[in-house]
Amino acid sequence: MSIGTLVAFTTLQTSLFRPSVQLLQTGVEVQTSMALFRRVFEYLDLRPDLVEPADPRPLPAVRGDVRFEDxxxxxxPGTPTLSGIDLTVPAGTSLAVVGATGAGKTTLGHLVPRLYDVTSGRVTLDGVDVRDLSFADLSAAVGVVSQETYLFHASVADNLRFAKPGASDEELEAAARAAQIHDHISALPAGYDTLVGERGHRFSGGEKQRLAIARTILRDPPVLVLDEATSALDTRTERAVQRAVDALAAGRTTITIAHRLSTVRDADQIVVLDRGRVAERGTHAELLALGGRYAGLVARDESLTTAA
Ligand SMILES: Nc1ncnc2c1ncn2[C@@H]1O[C@H](COP(=O)(O)OP(=O)(O)O)[C@@H](O)[C@H]1O
Ligand SMILES: [Mg+2]
Structure with a gap:
């Protein structure tokens, strides 16, 4: 074999070898993709636990009466998290829910926007079972500000506008002002155009909460479910968040899972949950006079939920 033949052979061999390896690689990729597709389809085939009624009851003008009926x-199954809850929250009034960790406060709040469906009894909005409402009506009627806030990798303005597409810059600013976050946003180099999220500006917990409040102000739902942050905020942030919440709550039906005495004291109605049941109910003054659990919590003047 001449040197020339040898060189030609090895060169050609490599150019033949590379595509064959690629072909094998493709085979592996196809296999992996098929497995992934199977999982995607399995997921798509899942039946949702919560289904929208086929023939939803219309809810033209929401007053905001919320009621838990048994x-x-x-x-x-078999281990009730909540049982026999009877509560009436008339439109425009506030209910504060307190109780030990694990008592079921968050779960109770989740039943109103149908994040979960009751397993017995019912929850109504203006007398209509929430399960009879369209998802669109229900989500327009009930706003949730939870402890977890999701911000998209987009500008601050886009993150706010997500709540109300087509909102004007003035509307965004008014909402941000009411939520006590406008000054902070405008102090950023790019203001409302600042990118948020993983690779963007990172907001602190208290700031994220106020952004969530601004969003909800834009959405303007008549009923609000607020899960107050458990983690201690510094006094200045806490005051700002409190002012933001006050601005948001004004004139709406509010159900607050409360950790701060200030929120609870002023509520029209306070409920103490204990292992999924209503243990005490009344106003701040009534419950103090009762001298029970609530009075004990207040006397200790600790977080109203970690005690008990
Ligand atoms: N997604 C879930 N799956 C199963 N159990 C849960 C779930 N979420 C909460 N729980 C349980 O339900 C009970 C009430 O929880 P939760 O409503 O979060 O209480 P709270 O807000 O008062 O601390 C707890 O015992 C908790 O462990
Ligand atoms: Mg909770």
Whole structure:
């Protein structure tokens, strides 16, 4: 074999070898993709636990009366998380829910926007079972400000506008002002155009909460479910968040899972949950006079939920 033949052979061999390896690689990729597709389709085939009614009841003008009628809920069959909950929150009034960790406060709040469905009894909005409402009506009627706030990798303005597409810059600013976050946003180099999220500007917990409040102000729902942050905010932030919440709550029906005495004291109605049941109910003054659990919590003047 001449040197020339040898060189030609090895060169050609490599150019033949590379595509064959690629072909094998493709085979592996196809296999992996098929497995992934199977999982995607399995997921798509899942039946949702919450289904929209085929023939929803219309809800033209929402007043915002919320009622729990002998409502019960269990995550696992046989172990009730909530049972026999009877509560009436008239339109425009406030209810504060307190109780030990694990008492079921968050779960109770989740039943109103139908993040979960009751397993017994019912929850109504203006007398209509929430399960009879269209998802669109329900989500327009009930706003949730939870402890977890999701910000998209987009500008601050886009993150706010997500709540109300087509909102003008003035509307965004008014909402941000009411939520006590406007000054902070305008102090950023790019202002409302600042990118948020993983690779953008990172907001602190208290700031994110106020952004969530600004969003909800833009959405303007008549009923609000607020899950107050458990983590201690510094006094200045806490005051700002409190002012933001006050601006948001004005004139709406509010159900607050409360950790701060200030929120609870002023509520029209206070409910103490204990292992999924209503243990005490009344106003701040009534419950103090009762001298029970609530009075004990206040006397200790600690977080109203970690005690008990
Ligand atoms: N997604 C879930 N699946 C199963 N159990 C849950 C779930 N979420 C909460 N629980 C349980 O339900 C009970 C009430 O929880 P939660 O409503 O979060 O209480 P709270 O807000 O008062 O601390 C707890 O015992 C908790 O462990
Ligand atoms: Mg909770």
């Amino acid at each position: 409502a019960g809920f269990s995550y696992e």
